[in-house]
Amino acid sequence: MSAPSTDIAILGGGLSGGLIALALAARRPELRVTLFEAGTRCGGDHVWSYFASDLGDGAELLEPLVAARWDGYFVRFPRRQRALRTAYRSVTSERLDAVLRSTLPAEALLTGAMVTEVTRNAVTLADGRIFSAHAVIDARGAAGLPHMAGGWQKFAGQMLRLKVPHGLTHPIVMDASVAQADGYRFVYALPFTSDAVFVEDTYYSDVPELDLPVLRQRIAAYAAAQDWRVEAIEYEETGVLPVVGAGDFDAFWKAGREPGVARAGARAGLLHPLTSYSLPIALRLAVHLCTLDKLSGDAVEEACHAWAREHWRQGRFYRMLTAMLFGAAAPDQRYKVLERFYGLSEPLIERFYAGQSSPADMLRILAGKPPVPLGAAIASLRGKGRPLAPLGNLR
Template sequence: MQQAQRDSGPQAFTDIAILGGGLAGSLIALAMAAHRPELSVTIFERGERLGGRHVWSFFASDLPRGGEALVDPLVAARWDGYSVRFPGLRRQLTTPYRSITSARLDAAVRAVLPPERIVAGVDVAAAEARGLVLADGRRFSAGAVIDARGSHGLAHMAGGWQKFAGRALCLSAPHGLTGPVVMDATVEQIDGYRFVYCLPFSATEVFVEDTYYSDTPDLDLPVLRHRIDAYAARAGWTVERVDYEETGVLPVIAQGDFDRFWAEGGALPRAGVRAALVHPLTSYSIPDAVRFALYLTTLDNLSAERLGRISHDWAAQHWRERRFYRMLSRMLFGAAEGPQRWRMLARFYALPEALIERFYAGRSTPLDMARILAGRPPVPVGAAIASLAGKGRPLADLAAAGGL
């Protein structure tokens, strides 16, 4: 009754207000619904549908304890392994692979939150620690506000970009794939390290993504569409229709000043890319989003002040722990010319499968790190050493390219 009275007033109340209904914000809402049902949680999303139009993928080994139960309702496809293709190397790996779709994300959140707890299709005009105002004038008060709206470039950080265009293709005949092709780098190397990524959602449905580790954030969609069509044609596939399309430009973090980045981002608690909670080299965000969402459910004190300190300390610890991957990003962008970058990835994929699993999960051991760096590097030694002093392009430039 008390909650109903608070909600019926001129300024609705919620225990936790989440700005942004993307992956990070939605996972927090799902985790709270599962583990802290006594709390009211409201998502504020500028789009009409949570998650937009995206496919997110991850390895089953990426998830922390309790993570599988959290993400299971979001998973649209599961495979028992995956393959990679490079010039001179083709390998089948057995690590289970999963894909989440935005449609499943939207449905899962709507299944656990009451309709009034999902406020979509409107911008947030202003937000502070304990409340927000929407562009249409509605006001909400909150025990705490968490900013999970992604980012329009990472200020005070530098590196490169992973950019892509993906198309969901419906074919006239079976494609013949037995599992995902996570990297096909046998394609022409253009605009940095290029690979094609294929997810077979059914015998005649395949999601094909053309991806680049590039020095620039610009993305020419008509050109990438043409390259995807050409890839399908070379595979012998006849495309009946394109069911949907997505694009993305993600940061590949090589270096940065975390304290300045955080200070410039405002005083609100943060999650997801807005807190730089991504793998610096792969740009994967699911493992970190799941870990942070589950951690928040264990806190007794979820006040605005407490969440502000927690999110900063969590992100700062993540920044310290990921320095090895930032070093590899500097080597990838600084030690090799764009057309030769594939050699670093090909060498990596020749390493033991367990090491590869820990790498993607952000849990590389000191022995793993030594193994990755051991032996003759696939790039000139002098260039590899020089790259460690490089910084890359400012990732705040991403704002000029339309954001993340």
């Protein structure tokens, strides 16, 4: 019996793999796409958020995935509070899984599919099945980022069901008025409904270890301080993400390369070096892959490699800021960097999060009295952080 075949095999039904599958289904319907996900559903248990200003072509692909949307957001710091007008959106794993199931043919979405071997033209599963493919894209995340250095953004988040409405009209994207601990700490609060709020306790830390019991206690304390009476915790997520300050891209790519197998998402280093945002970057790659004339394994691998290399080149400024944040500021004083940043113009802030800062933006961010000692800022560029491998909890 011949092996089942597909044009494009996508490994990993998380954000990056899911968006590639949805983009190909919408824009290249003539192609047979098969998505392999090791879990019981796609996306795991996550909330991914983005600013509407992050997006360009392909924004319509995200619309069915959006679980909540707001026309602005708040930030809070010890000496600054600000309301910004940029539209903000959140995507949930539940919506991603549902849209993939409704969009792809049943035989094109395989959950519980543990991949044991990959070549440029074949995928082997733990149950012995072998699928042939014209091209394979590996989007299964990463166990680390070898040959890169920086710090960590780690967090625990809970969806809280409240006994009475919380009163929030817009999300609090960054509340750094909380006590600082383990680096730069802030709380993130998304009001999904009038009595449900997603609260995430986040740290820009020098170490990747996450003390979940402590973070749970701090989330409970934050909710109590807002006078939110919690009826139930509906779900919980955790994560430890790399914040990249330096690295050797060519060595990184070579270390994880399987000839003829393309890479996407964190496996390709496709995340914002300082914020760890990945959704807009994942969408851009998904849209780009739809424009390729040739979709052989080698051609798709070459396209993903070129895309990731250009992303690395364009991230130089953000890596420098990462190195300065971790190397120049005392851990409990890092909030001052972001406090100052949020005093800048709203269009500049939008371009920063989109990873599209102009030369003038870069000069403005660096101009004026620095919130960290100048000598320490210069010295920090020599060290540039801790190695970012291995790591087992990237999302």
